[in-house]
Amino acid sequence: MRLGFKADSLLERVADFLNLAPRPVVQAFFGMMAARTLMAGVRLGVYTALTEGPATSEALAERLKLSPEGTRALLEALISCEVVTRKRGRYSLDERAQRWLDPRSSQYMGAFLEFNYAQWDWWSQLENVVRTGKSVDIHDFAPEDPRWKDYIHAMHQLARLAAPEVAGAISLPRGARHVLDLGGAHGWFSAELCQRNKGLKATVLDLEGSARVGREIIAAAGLTHVVTHREGNILTSELGGPYDAVLVFQVLHHLSPAQNVALLRRVRAALAPKGTLAVLEYLREDTEAPPSTAALIGLHYFLTSKAAAYSSAEVEGFMEDAGFRITKTQTVRHLPLQTLILARPE
Numbered sequence: 001m002r003l004g005f006k007a008d009s010l011l012e013r014v015a016d017f018l019n020l021a022p023r024p025v026v027q028a029f030f031g032m033m034a035a036r037t038l039m040a041g042v043r044l045g046v047y048t049a050l051t052e053g054p055a056t057s058e059a060l061a062e063r064l065k066l067s068p069e070g071t072r073a074l075l076e077a078l079i080s081c082e083v084v085t086r087k088r089g090r091y092s093l094d095e096r097a098q099r100w101l102d103p104r105s106s107q108y109m110g111a112f113l114e115f116n117y118a119q120w121d122w123w124s125q126l127e128n129v130v131r132t133g134k135s136v137d138i139h140d141f142a143p144e145d146p147r148w149k150d151y152i153h154a155m156h157q158l159a160r161l162a163a164p165e166v167a168g169a170i171s172l173p174r175g176a177r178h179v180l181d182l183g184g185a186h187g188w189f190s191a192e193l194c195q196r197n198k199g200l201k202a203t204v205l206d207l208e209g210s211a212r213v214g215r216e217i218i219a220a221a222g223l224t225h226v227v228t229h230r231e232g233n234i235l236t237s238e239l240g241g242p243y244d245a246v247l248v249f250q251v252l253h254h255l256s257p258a259q260n261v262a263l264l265r266r267v268r269a270a271l272a273p274k275g276t277l278a279v280l281e282y283l284r285e286d287t288e289a290p291p292s293t294a295a296l297i298g299l300h301y302f303l304t305s306k307a308a309a310y311s312s313a314e315v316e317g318f319m320e321d322a323g324f325r326i327t328k329t330q331t332v333r334h335l336p337l338q339t340l341i342l343a344r345p346e
């Protein structure tokens, strides 16, 4: 996936081809404005209000207790972002955007946009992080820090998109009893796996701040009979076992290569001899070109954990060094650049 710049006319296409448009300015200025406009739509309640039907900007401003001028400007900017439409002076949520921005949708992404406020603050520290090499370390926050709630709800919303596809790709033998979900947070992936494999139960091992929120998500969904949260650090806690499967989903990018190999060696020891290791990761492409957004995610991981987006060769290398044989690699259609890698102990 690449970041772009869509030309509206032949003239704009020619200007772009001739390098007449200052691309760095366009990307930095418009990218920033689009991000914050989309976030404000959630925080100010605009999307939720529009699910009640088309409305004029004056009516919306009154209902949401906003300034009339600001509301009109925001709604017009949301049209630029292609999430709102205007017809005869009344604004509506764009049909394609409803899937992501209507809170009643099972694919609602509002929590992710809300989480972006915390991410915005972290990104404002980028220059210092690059200068000093010291990351923000988002997993060091106190368990009661409200950012855990935003973080784990955002991850849950993403997991809802991909969980059926991912769980469907992991085939466990009949009679599989126990799955360990390392850094599983919301527990949604293991819950989906348990629902597909009768008799399977999951333990999510995660830091206290994350586990607290994950437990609430699982309780609200009525899934406490299949998923249990345990608080602990995956790098130091006893893993227990033997497990039929261990999930390590979107965790390796928070750790250094040496930590990844050490963790996966302990996972190997905790797995049953024919158990399955499942790794889900946002992988950096190995190619020199074309440029993709994976490097931006890599910088995000450095900023937030002093780690990196690893390539598939690197992740497979961690798994092989820890004594695993890769059995299947599959890209996940519902999450861009995410890959599921399955392995067995050698």
Ligand SMILES: C[S@@+](CC[C@H](N)C(=O)[O-])C[C@H]1O[C@@H](n2cnc3c(N)ncnc32)[C@H](O)[C@@H]1O
Binding pocket: 139, 155, 156, 159, 182, 183, 184, 185, 186, 205, 206, 207, 210, 232, 233, 234, 235, 248, 249, 250, 251, 254, 280
């Ligand atoms: C990006 S989230 C992924 C959540 C979930 N596995 C998923 O794929 O949606 C990373 C998770 O790893 C957890 N985590 C990071 N470092 C950890 C550590 N040292 N011990 C336990 N959990 C950790 C975080 O608390 C967070 O819940």
